[in-house]
Amino acid sequence: MSVQEYLEKHLLSRKIEEAVNAAVRAKAPDPVLFIAGHMRRAAPAVITRVRARQILDGHGAPAVEVEVHTNKAVHRASAAGAGAPEGAAAEAAPDAERRKILARAAADAVRVINDKVSEALVGMDPQQQAQIDQAIMDLDKARHKAELGANAMLAVSIAACKAGAAEKEVPLYKHIADLVGKSATTLPVPLITVINGGKHAGNGLPIQEIMILPVGAKNFEEAMQMGSETYHHLKDIILEKYGSDSCNIGDHGFPFGDLHMDFNMPYLCYLSIFSISEGLDLVIAAIERAGYNGRIKLAIDVAATDFCIGKKYDLEFKLAKKSEQNFKTADDMIEIYSQLCSEYPLVSIEQPFDKDDWEHSKKLTTLELCQVAGDDLLMSDPERIKRAVNEYTCNALVNQVGTVTEAIEVVKQAKDAHWGVMVSHRSGDTEDSFIADLAVGAAAGQIKAGAPCRGECLTKYNQLLRIEGELGSEGLYAGENWRTASTS
Numbered sequence: 001m002s003v004q005e006y007l008e009k010h011l012l013s014r015k016i017e018e019a020v021n022a023a024v025r026a027k028a029p030d031p032v033l034f035i036a037g038h039m040r041r042a043a044p045a046v047i048t049r050v051r052a053r054q055i056l057d058g059h060g061a062p063a064v065e066v067e068v069h070t071n072k073a074v075h076r077a078s079a080a081g082a083g084a085p086e087g088a089a090a091e092a093a094p095d096a097e098r099r100k101i102l103a104r105a106a107a108d109a110v111r112v113i114n115d116k117v118s119e120a121l122v123g124m125d126p127q128q129q130a131q132i133d134q135a136i137m138d139l140d141k142a143r144h145k146a147e148l149g150a151n152a153m154l155a156v157s158i159a160a161c162k163a164g165a166a167e168k169e170v171p172l173y174k175h176i177a178d179l180v181g182k183s184a185t186t187l188p189v190p191l192i193t194v195i196n197g198g199k200h201a202g203n204g205l206p207i208q209e210i211m212i213l214p215v216g217a218k219n220f221e222e223a224m225q226m227g228s229e230t231y232h233h234l235k236d237i238i239l240e241k242y243g244s245d246s247c248n249i250g251d252h253g254f255p256f257g258d259l260h261m262d263f264n265m266p267y268l269c270y271l272s273i274f275s276i277s278e279g280l281d282l283v284i285a286a287i288e289r290a291g292y293n294g295r296i297k298l299a300i301d302v303a304a305t306d307f308c309i310g311k312k313y314d315l316e317f318k319l320a321k322k323s324e325q326n327f328k329t330a331d332d333m334i335e336i337y338s339q340l341c342s343e344y345p346l347v348s349i350e351q352p353f354d355k356d357d358w359e360h361s362k363k364l365t366t367l368e369l370c371q372v373a374g375d376d377l378l379m380s381d382p383e384r385i386k387r388a389v390n391e392y393t394c395n396a397l398v399n400q401v402g403t404v405t406e407a408i409e410v411v412k413q414a415k416d417a418h419w420g421v422m423v424s425h426r427s428g429d430t431e432d433s434f435i436a437d438l439a440v441g442a443a444a445g446q447i448k449a450g451a452p453c454r455g456e457c458l459t460k461y462n463q464l465l466r467i468e469g470e471l472g473s474e475g476l477y478a479g480e481n482w483r484t485a486s487t488s
């Protein structure tokens, strides 16, 4: 592009004139410096380099942090987990060894970003998210995100998205809404995890999460207040019923409790419960004690892929002693879910069957008992979503995906099918709060970001509190419309 073309493209001749007029009006003592400052701000931002480093995520595992530099500022992002997919070797390795494998993967991703990704993105306009994401994907196409790793790619994409928002001088959620083609005024209902089980905790509970949804709150701030009160009542109930050993994560993250274990334990990983209804009973008791009966609903993430053996579901997969009666068929599981939906205010079930069990997921969805959200089943993969939409295999999307553009595409796909959209964190996430802005920008209606405790979870909820404050009377809490907010 010639200098003349560049000036014309960015309307710089007019901006030079404006800068000169402003210098005259301000009686600038040094007009050249004044005009230069003006023009630096008026010049379009371009990416000048991309830098990556290794950090630790919420599991204390190696993760990749990325900085996108423009001629104006530096924008930082990170995503949970190592740079590359963990692969069978890492999955099978003992924890300490796994850390080494993940560190090597993260180091590889850092090298690729500093070298190849930086070179590919230099000179690009940070507002052109789709082009940036395409350039990242093109680098890794042949390897299906194996070279960079999905999480490292996501970190680059998010950092670029933040740079795009800064260049437009709008909040991040507004920039995302522009990319989606929506207005950004809907605050999501938080699905707040209050009990962890499955592979995420050391108790006997087979399912991964029990969550509360304060749908009866008047706004997001009240929703978080209701959620955190209930969470702390739950702690008291657990202490009364099972004793202090049951709250087994200390304030400072030590996994077996420390002197501070009476306060603010991150997740309620008590050792003594085994059944889903036992967990739900505790949460219902906490909701009642907090005085929010009827205003808080329940959700579960079964993460059933983790305990599907052959075609059966081992509800005692973490127990040494097993009984045949707790080895359930998929049809038994449908019975269990139907029973739970009739006995509790259970409004959402995530990943109720194995990742490839399309048939039973469809059977459950068709019963219309509650929202059925696909996580492993869909893998945020447009082809799998298309099939699920056609076959009505589920009716909500859990969104965890490779680049911002891909996330937006699958959200649109889900919206077009009139599905619910749940923007989700990763377990052991980093302190990046991007998904809060994504949930508002994409008008998802639902966000799942963990307990009302621990920095990596709170950073998302706190960002939503800021956004609600910023939107003022324009902000609308999804509340009872949490399933349909994304489709309006």
Ligand SMILES: C=C(OP(=O)(O)O)C(=O)O
Binding pocket: 301, 303, 375, 398, 424, 425, 426, 427
């Ligand atoms: C948050 C989740 O956990 P993970 O990051 O382990 O998939 C989930 O399964 O929804």
